[in-house]
Amino acid sequence: MMRSPTFLPLGLLFMTSATLGLMMLSNVGVIAREQIGLSLEAAAASIAVISIANTIGRFISGAASDTIGRLPALVFSLLLALGGIVLLMSAGTGDVLSFYAALAGIGICFGAFIGIYPSLVADEYGPKHNSVNFSILMLGYSAGGLIGPLLMTTAGASGSFSSVYIGGLVLCALGLTFAAVYRFIRSTTAAKTVSADGRLAS
Structure with a gap:
């Protein structure tokens, strides 16, 4: 798997x-209180919203990936997260509906990747050693667990979340780029395989 040209874009994606x-999950309560102006109880409810969306996203994305394909489902979830970040950037004090909608989009995206990636890895590299292969790719999750909260801590120290929202937009753009790179490599590899099969047949 690690020698495959698709390993790096999948890992980075x-x-x-x-x-x-993880950037949002770790500090959604802070955003709820400081940016939206919610009470402590309502801020706690916002954590529940993104957690429920995360869970629902795993079921929805799993069904979607079986219908439209693994990569299209992941790309759609990234677009949902992108919309969520844009909503957060425009949300102000009292914009509770926009805030919860943003959390839902981001939570669904996060759940989608957790739900789809095991099947994607199995499709890409085969069932043999699938558990080990997925565990290696889960290192990306661990890296996100370090980077995401660090970004939020930096934003909190500056007293503004605008910088972290810009970072979120950049992450969505990078994710879409890595998805495009993966698709390009897959299509190129498939074309070479078909060409080689044709030469062998002739």
Whole structure:
């Protein structure tokens, strides 16, 4: 798997989504209180919203990936997260509906990657050693667990979340880029395989 040309874009794609999701999960209560002006109880409820969206995203994305394909489902989830970040950037004090909608989009995206990636890894590299292969790619999740909260801590120290939202947009853009790179490599590899099969047949 690690010698495959698709390993790096898949690993980086997972890392960007994990960074985005963990960045929000770790500090959503702070955003709720300081940016939206919610009470402590309502801020706690916002944590529940993104957690529920995360869980629902795993089921929805799993069904979607079986219908439209693994990569298209991941790309759609990244677009949902992108929309969520844009909503957060425009949300102000009292914009509770926009805030919860943003959390739902980001939570669904985070859950989608957790739900789809085991099947994607099995499809890409085969069932043999699938558990080990997925565990290696989960290093991207661990990296996201370090980077995401660090970004939020930096934003909190500056007293503004605008910088971290810009970082979120960059992460979404990077994720879409890595998805495009992966698709390009897959299509190129498939074309070479078909060409080689044709030469062998002739």
